[in-house]
Amino acid sequence: MNLGMETECVEYKRSTSEMREGMESIASILNKHGHGTLYFGVRPSDGEVVGQDVSEKTLRDISQKVGELIEPRIYPQIERLETLEGKAYVRVEFSGFETPYACDGRYRIRRADEDIVMSHAKLAEMMRESENRSNPWDSRNSDTPVSAVDEKALRRYVERGVEAKRIPFSYTEPTDVLSRLGLLCEDGMLTNAAAVCFVPSKDIMLKMGVFADSKRVHILDNQQVTGTLFSMVDAAELYILNNIRRAFVIDGSSLHRREVPEIPMDAVREALFNAFAHRQYEDDSAIQIDVFWDHVYIYSPGLFPVGFNPEDYLTGEESTSKPRNRLIATTLYRSGDIEIYGTGLQRIKAACDEANVPFSVTQSRHGVHVSFMRSEGIAAGNTPATVDARRQGDARTAILRYARGHNGITTAATSELVGEKDYTARRLLNSMVEEGLLEKTGGRKGRVYKAIRHSH
Structure with a gap:
């Protein structure tokens, strides 16, 4: 019986004599994907079940080893299986989202089918995320006084919330309103959520550009924006609207003319609010808006939680929301600017489907990417997949240049070079081997x- 090849989420061990190595794989996979499967009694080289003695004690030993070595604690499902030929083997299914996970005090992470020592930078990032789960960044003290609040923005916010029937009181004055919204700290200073939403930023939080081609070389316009979260969403929405095409449609009954943008602006606004609500604010990167001839691109720093990916939300298979910035998300919900957690991507999809506009949501090593196809791109036969392929074409050139200059390139170096996750980098490298x-x-x-000499 053959189980197929190992993957980033599946690890094989020939027997429980490799128990410690198996525990290392569990921690590594959890740190990368949040769930996975470990088998004992399976040959790693080809996935063939070779079998081993499996008794109740064997299962108990595995369970005890997991409890002894893996921290934070997890509770895997461990079961004895048997092939038709009578070969016994063990399947260990595990999941956990309290990263980072250590095996005997050491932190590793999955790379393709390997378990490698986690870098200091990655471990520090995961430690920050762990701290954010118990002490979220947006609930912490910003050391900013209430006097810094843009009162007009706060007043308009409350008016929208009252109209949406999600704020049960009228505007009075900043301290009272922010206190009732739970946006003040015990010392009267603003939480980070309040500062992001209602205090104009000093740092550049939004970058926008229009490009003549797909290479980001010929720049037609470039803007850098500061402000409150709400003013930056408005600025980004207006920028996109002013740089895409609009059709004029005549209403047959009233003869009124109305403008119809080539991309549904409801979807764009939802994507923008998602970008600002769920971004990683400790990262000083800006939200990025790029307008190309064939598509509009939105980038937000910060990934989906470990074990979650955009596709699951788009298909409706996943609706559980674990917002990085729960207080910011709650604040936006109260004003009616976003809806129930975990449904934003489905609303974007519904709006785009109704307008027949292809779009995609993907994530790389550092952030989330949303692309909306423009009418010229659709007419040219381009799709979100071809846009991604074009980016990969640029990545191929960079990979070949690096491989020639360094006598080869590893999966890790590729991942860092092109800004993609390890499994995506490995798939790209293998496709270049096939080509x-x-x-x-x-x-x-x-x-x-290594680069083949005749390649161009």
Whole structure:
């Protein structure tokens, strides 16, 4: 019986004599994906079930080892399985989202089918995320006084909330309103959520550009914006609207003319609020808006929580929301600017489907990317997939240049170079091998991809 090859979420061990290595794989996979499966009694090289003795004690030993070595504690499902030929093996299914996970005090992370020592930078990032789960950034003290609040923005916010029937009181004055909204700290200073929403930022939080081509070389316009969250969403929405095409439609009954943008602005506004609500504010990168001839691109720093991905939300398979900035999300919900947590992507999809506008939501190593196709792009036969492929084409050029200059390139170096997750980088490298651009050298644990001399 064959179970297929190992993946980033599936690990094989020939027997429980490799118990410690198996525990390391569990922690590594949890740190990358939040869930996975470990098998004992399966050959790692090809996924063939070779079997081993499996008794109640075997299952108990595995369970005890998980409890002894993995921290924070997890509770896997451990079961004995048997092939038709009578070969016994063990399947361990596990999940957990309290990253980072350590095995015997050491932190590793999954890379393809390897368990590598986590970098200091990655561990620090995960530690920050762990701190945010118990002490969210947006609930912390911003050391900003109430006097810094843009009172007009706060008043308009309350008016929208009252109209949406989500704020049960009228505007009075800033301290009273912010206190009743739970946006003040015990010492009377603003929470980070209040500062983001109602205090004009000093740092550039939004960058916008229009490009003549797909290479980001010929810049037609470039703007950098500061402000409150609400003013920046308005600025980004207006910028996109002013730089895309609009059709004029005549209402047959009233003969009134109305403008119909080539991209549904309800979807754009939802994407913008999502970008600001769920971004990682400790990262000093800005929200980025790029307008190309064939698509509009929105980038937000910060990833989906470990174990969650955009596709699950788009298909409706996942509706559980774990917002990074729960207080900011709650604040936006009260004003009617966003709806129930976990439904934003489905609303974007519904608006785009109704307007027949293809779009995509993906994430790389550092953030989330949303692309809306424009009418010229659709007419040219472009799709979100071809846009992504074009970006990968640029990535291929960068990979080849690096491989030639460094006598090869690893999956890790590719991941860092193109800003993609390890499994995406590995898939890209393998596709370049199939195209005859690269060749694999070395074993599975230390593979290097080298440029073939005749490649261009």
